[in-house]
Amino acid sequence: MAMKDKFRLFPIFLLCLIPAAGLLANIRLPHILGNNMVLQQQSKASLWGWGDPGEKIIVSATWSQNLDSTITDSDGKWKIKINTPTAGGPYSITLKAWNTLQLENILIGEVWVCSGQSNMEWSSYNGNQQILDEMPNCTNNKIRLFHIPRTTADYPQDNCEGQWETCSPNTLKGFSAIGYFFGKKLEKELGVPIGLIMTAWGGTPVEVWTPKTVIENHAVMKEAAQQLAPTPWGPVEPGLTFNAMISPITHFEIAGAIWYQGESNTGTAYAYRKTFGAMIQSWRQIWKKNFPFYYVQIAPYNYGNKNIGALLREQQTQTLALDNTGIVVITDLVDDINNIHPANKIDVAVRLANLALGKTYGKNIAGIESPAFNHFEIKNNELHLYFDHAPNGLFIKGKAASEFYIAGEDRVFLPATVKVLQDRVILKNKMIRKPVAARFGFSNTAMPNLFSREGLPVCPFRTDDWELDTGPVNN
Numbered sequence: 001m002a003m004k005d006k007f008r009l010f011p012i013f014l015l016c017l018i019p020a021a022g023l024l025a026n027i028r029l030p031h032i033l034g035n036n037m038v039l040q041q042q043s044k045a046s047l048w049g050w051g052d053p054g055e056k057i058i059v060s061a062t063w064s065q066n067l068d069s070t071i072t073d074s075d076g077k078w079k080i081k082i083n084t085p086t087a088g089g090p091y092s093i094t095l096k097a098w099n100t101l102q103l104e105n106i107l108i109g110e111v112w113v114c115s116g117q118s119n120m121e122w123s124s125y126n127g128n129q130q131i132l133d134e135m136p137n138c139t140n141n142k143i144r145l146f147h148i149p150r151t152t153a154d155y156p157q158d159n160c161e162g163q164w165e166t167c168s169p170n171t172l173k174g175f176s177a178i179g180y181f182f183g184k185k186l187e188k189e190l191g192v193p194i195g196l197i198m199t200a201w202g203g204t205p206v207e208v209w210t211p212k213t214v215i216e217n218h219a220v221m222k223e224a225a226q227q228l229a230p231t232p233w234g235p236v237e238p239g240l241t242f243n244a245m246i247s248p249i250t251h252f253e254i255a256g257a258i259w260y261q262g263e264s265n266t267g268t269a270y271a272y273r274k275t276f277g278a279m280i281q282s283w284r285q286i287w288k289k290n291f292p293f294y295y296v297q298i299a300p301y302n303y304g305n306k307n308i309g310a311l312l313r314e315q316q317t318q319t320l321a322l323d324n325t326g327i328v329v330i331t332d333l334v335d336d337i338n339n340i341h342p343a344n345k346i347d348v349a350v351r352l353a354n355l356a357l358g359k360t361y362g363k364n365i366a367g368i369e370s371p372a373f374n375h376f377e378i379k380n381n382e383l384h385l386y387f388d389h390a391p392n393g394l395f396i397k398g399k400a401a402s403e404f405y406i407a408g409e410d411r412v413f414l415p416a417t418v419k420v421l422q423d424r425v426i427l428k429n430k431m432i433r434k435p436v437a438a439r440f441g442f443s444n445t446a447m448p449n450l451f452s453r454e455g456l457p458v459c460p461f462r463t464d465d466w467e468l469d470t471g472p473v474n475n
Contacts, residue, residue: 025076026099027051032252034103036164038144038195040253041087041108047095048079048251057097063088063108079251084108087192105166107144109193110186111254112356114179115209115246116261118202119296122341123174130346131177135169142192143167143183145175148199148249152240156211156247164195176200178296181349182258182356189357197254199245203233205264206272209246210279211286212239221278224271246283256292256360257283258352262312263298263340269311273318280322294326294355295319296348297459300445302337307468309444313460317372326355329370332457337445351456367454373461376438383416383427383435383463392453393422403448403460406435411466413439425450437464 029049039045047059051072059068063085070080082093089107094100114120124131148162165171172180176198183194201208207215207225215221215238228236235241265272280293297316303309320327328351333344342348351368358368371390376383383406387394401418406427416427416438427438441448441460450458 025050025052025055027055027057027072027078027095027097027101029095029101030159030248031162032146032160032197032249034164036105036144036166037103037146038107038109038111038164038193039084040111040255041084041192043084043253044081045084045253046079046081046251047093048077050076051078051097052076055097057095059093059095061093062091084253089193107142107193107195109142109195110190111195111197111252112179112183112186113197113199113249113254113257114176114182115199115257116259116295117200117204117264119263119299119341120176120178120258120260121198121200121202122177122345124172124177125174126341128177128345129343131172131180134180135172138172138180139166139168140184140187141166142187142194143180144193144195145171145180146195146197147175148197148245150201150234150241151244152208152235153244154240156243158248160245160248177345178260178349178352179258181346182353185350185353186356189353189363190361197249197252199241199249201234201241201245203231203264204241204261205236206261206275206279207238208235208241209261210238210275211242211282212237214278214282215239215275218274218278220271221275224268224275227268247286250283250286254287254289254291256294256356258356259293259295260348261295262316263301266298266303266305266308266312269308269315272312272315276315276319277322280319280325290324292324292326292356292360293322294328294352294359296328296330296352299330299334299340299342300337300447301334301340303444303473305470305472307442307444308470310442310446310460311468311470314442314462317459317461320372324359326359326369327459328352328355329457329459331441331447331460332449332451334447337447367452367456370456371450371452371458373440373459373463376463378435381428381433381435383438385425385427385438385440386423387425387458389456390423390452390458394420394425394450394452394458396420397449397451401448401450403441403443403446404450405439405442406432407437407439407464408432408434409436411437411464413437420450437466438462439464
């Protein structure tokens with residue numbers, strides 16, 4: 001090769017060592033990080049995404065004079081935490097690397113995940129009249145919505161579809177009615193921006209919202225999962241919606257979660273406490289935060305098999321053994337036991353919000369928890385029942401108490417006569433000389449009428465653990 005040819009090649013060689021602008025990867029963000037989002041106040045909020053390996057990213061936010069920076073790892077992934085102030089806004093965030101990303105109209109406030117199955121998913125698209133009536137006047141710049149569409153994945157994902165939107169008649173279409181009314185109550189009472197992340201899918205069992213490894217590594221949960229029959233309306237395999245609809249947001253800082261689900265697990269109610277509890281704990285472990293988790297007890301409904309709804313509610317009540325949880329009882333909010341989707345979503349949401357306001361935010365609200373059975377005493381031929389969360393006593397709505405039954409050692413339950421005192425309920429039946437067990441509202445469709453003085457229904461319960469018939473109702 002001639003000397004002059006070598007010199008012609010030398011500049012080309014140098015150019016090969018210099019990255020061309022078109023070859024550098026722009027930094028990218030997951031969809032959960034975007035314009036109009038709400039970041040959790042007074043937290044270390046995570047920002048994360050992808051870029052070129054070794055690329056430096058400088059982050060600035062208009063609420064702070066500080067500059068934060070990070071460098072993408074060998075896989076091109078990056079993550080940084082920034083301190084957020086008290087509630088307020090709007091603010092913007094600038095991320096500068098090879099390219100520059102600008103996130104606008106950001107609010108700082110309280111962020112809640114709204115998850116479960118169809119009763120959480122129920123929206124204007126399902127013709128819920130309460131949300132339809134609300135929509136013309138729902139515009140509120142301090143409520144922001146992020147709706148994750150139904151999707152599944154075999155492995156945990158780091159991104160999902162969706163975008164943050166300011167609440168308006170158009171953006172509220174298809175969004176959870178319970179989630180919205182919950183957020184509306186919080187925004188009104190706290191006076192801070194509220195971010196709501198809806199991730200729900202009608203007809204799904206709890207197993208699909210739980211990491212697959214959690215189910216497979218526990219004999220009882222694995223057995224119950226194997227009994228779930230395939231359905232045409234949604235997945236039943238463990239982990240599928242967790243992977244696609246929960247995993248992508250687990251870096252996003254939240255205040256807590258609300259949940260309405262359980263109807264699709266009535267066939268395997270015996271395992272629900274274990275799986276539901278494991279789901280809650282797994283979410284908290286992945287989020288690295290013991291956030292509050294408030295959930296709705298399934299409503300009275302005419303299931304095809306005996307007692308399966310009552311058993312599922314019992315398992316939901318027992319899940320309260322987990323710390324930082326709360327349950328909303330809705331036995332009084334159903335107008336049709338043949339409709340698995342009760343129309344009243346506002347009162348359900350308000351009760352969830354009151355739990356959050358009282359237990360999470362320390363607001364002095366009377367009667368945020370339904371009275372719950374604590375213990376009983378046998379005195380002569382009577383059963384004396386004692387309750388938690390009834391500081392001002394209990395009362396019967398109507399002329400006579402309903403759905404109280406007692407049994408003797410023969411395990412035959414008969415209706416009880418009921419006397420309500422300030423601190424207890426006394427049951428007896430003249431046919432039973434030595435009562436040993438009581439049940440209250442313990443059936444699929446029971447809508448009993450014992451309430452706290454603050455107006456919340458007493459949680460259904462039984463004092464025994466005897467085996468129940470779960471066969472078809474027409475047997």
